[in-house]
């Protein structure tokens with residue numbers, strides 16, 4: 001829908017009879033008695049369930065809810081819509097279909113609320129009054145990255161070492177003060193290293209144990225290091241997590257309890273092509289034209305989207321000065337290997353999370369979860385069963401035909417089924433040429 005027509009619907013809404021009526025009622029003053037209990041109940045429910053996408057009086061991801069009840073009168077059942085908007089669209093309601101189309105087909109997830117709850121929420125929205133003493137929001141301080149255990153150990157160790165060394169120095173000075181009193185010549189300063197060597201000479205047994213420990217520790221570190229070269233995911237190594245130009249949070253946008261945006265709304269290539277693709281900033285603008293402020297980063301991060309597409313939020317116009325975003329690539333297979341998303345997402349019907357980990361629940365910053373080694377690919381191909389029979393997928397129907405309609409195929413099938421399942425490996429998932437050009 002074009003910007004102009006969207007503006008028109010918005011204006012139409014504003015001048016809609018319901019809003020007019022509400023305006024007349026409130027300006028009449030005394031006649032608008034607000035039921036405090038119903039209002040408070042509605043506010044609570046609204047904040048718990050709807051506030052991430054709706055505002056009472058302003059369009060956000062979803063339209064403002066003020067006046068929504070009146071808009072639905074005679075056109076459909078707003079209760080059914082809220083409880084399961086997609087099902088209601090499927091039932092054929094025209095208003096619901098139009099609403100969905102007008103909002104860039106963003107799915108409003110089913111809401112676990114009763115009809116009374118919905119009435120309370122809409123009552124609250126219709127009678128919404130912004131808090132009188134609303135203070136300007138302060139930007140939340142950037143959370144300091146907690147130090148890992150490992151770093152604390154090193155720091156504690158260094159502090160202890162410093163204390164020990166200075167104690168050594170103090171002892172040396174005290175010792176010389178005593179010798180001076182006794183009329184003996186001061187001992188020459190031998191330095192820290194000299195003291196260590198002297199201690200080792202006097203305690204040969206302990207010294208050799210210490211040296212042995214150091215050597216073992218060094219070898220383990222080197223060994224691990226050699227195995228980690230070029231491998232960034234999996235459980236043994238730190239996950240690769242490069243910094244990004246905008247603090248884009250996957251848990252907020254894709255998380256079920258948050259905005260619950262489908263992965264493929266942004267990574268639309270995954271179903272159809274080799275690459276999943278990174279969305280352009282224009283995709284962000286579908287929502288961020290209306291949402292200029294986030295709960296944790298205020299306006300700072302979203303302003304970077306505006307800068308990228310050249311959008312002036314004050315005048316709501318494009319300035320023409322674009323500054324495209326450069327996201328840092330997280331996953332990097334070497335050129336010698338070939339990987340295709342469509343094969344895995346559309347044909348194999350694997351969930352993104354199988355290979356990318358808990359993106360929607362854990363990754364406020366995106367990271368590489370799995371190692372992406374050859375061993376990782378072929379291990380899954382060895383374990384994963386392919387349901388060829390009865391598939392509605394043309395690719396599998398062809399394999400099924402080959403395996404059942406020719407004598408050669410039937411022999412092959414018998415061999416595959418010795419372990420009672422057909423795996424990816426058996427269909428060619430271990431052939432070098434499938435993954436290497």
Ligand code: HEC
Pocket residue numbers: 046049050051052053054061062063064065068071072078082085099100101103104105106107108109111113118121258259260
């Ligand atoms: C994840 C985001 C999201 C949440 C959470 C959400 N909504 Fe929505 N809502 C939308 C979107 C988006 C639309 C616009 C229609 C569409 O694209 O499906 C919408 C539309 C609506 C409409 C129709 C408005 C109109 O102008 O006709 C109502 C009513 C509504 N929502 C009520 C609610 C209530 C009540 C809750 C909480 C119990 C809620 N929504 C929670 C996203 C959300």
Ligand code: HEC
Pocket residue numbers: 244246248250253254261262263264265266267278279327328329330331332352353356359360366
């Ligand atoms: C609102 C848009 C949006 C949604 C929804 C979304 N992503 Fe992303 N995704 C991005 C952007 C932008 C990046 C670029 C890097 C970043 O996040 O900082 C990205 C990066 C990624 C990457 C890393 C790409 C690389 O460089 O290797 C993966 C993997 C990924 N997303 C998976 C998912 C999965 C899985 C889901 C669903 C659970 C999902 N995304 C939902 C916008 C989105």
Ligand code: HEC
Pocket residue numbers: 052053060061106246247248249252253259261266279280281283284285286287288291293294295296297298301302305
């Ligand atoms: C379907 C709608 C939608 C899309 C698409 C979308 N966002 Fe958002 N985004 C939101 C909403 C709603 C919020 C406000 C949530 C909150 O903080 O309560 C938000 C918040 C944010 C925030 C602030 C987070 C915070 O808590 O401070 C950033 C940064 C952000 N989005 C970046 C992006 C980027 C980059 C893209 C495109 C790759 C994008 N968004 C696409 C709906 C969307």
Ligand code: HEC
Pocket residue numbers: 263264267270271274275276277278331332333339341344345350351352353354355356372
């Ligand atoms: C079978 C494992 C697997 C599944 C399932 C999978 N991916 Fe990937 N994904 C990969 C691998 C491997 C790479 C690295 C590819 C490369 O570097 O060529 C990758 C790269 C990406 C990238 C960055 C590069 C690109 O292709 O654009 C994004 C974004 C991404 N995946 C998103 C998704 C989303 C969204 C889904 C679900 C719809 C998904 N992936 C499902 C394995 C998988």
Ligand code: HEC
Pocket residue numbers: 333337338339340343344347348350354355372373376377378380381384385386424427428429434435
């Ligand atoms: C989580 C499991 C999983 C992982 C990990 C995985 N795959 Fe797959 N792969 C599958 C499944 C299931 C199929 C079967 C789809 C089909 O029948 O084509 C498949 C099929 C394939 C095929 C087509 C095989 C054929 O017979 O035509 C290729 C090529 C492939 N994968 C490459 C890769 C590469 C490269 C990687 C690693 C970067 C990888 N896969 C990682 C599950 C996985």
Ligand code: HEC
Pocket residue numbers: 333334337372373374377378381429430431432433434435436
């Ligand atoms: C399911 C996909 C798949 C199959 C089948 C496969 N490979 Fe690989 N292979 C990969 C991937 C992915 C990499 C890159 C791994 C990495 O970067 O750690 C790779 C890397 C390699 C490398 C380079 C190792 C290195 O350290 O750079 C060689 C050599 C190789 N494969 C040989 C083979 C041979 C020979 C076969 C057949 C017996 C084979 N591959 C079958 C996916 C596959």
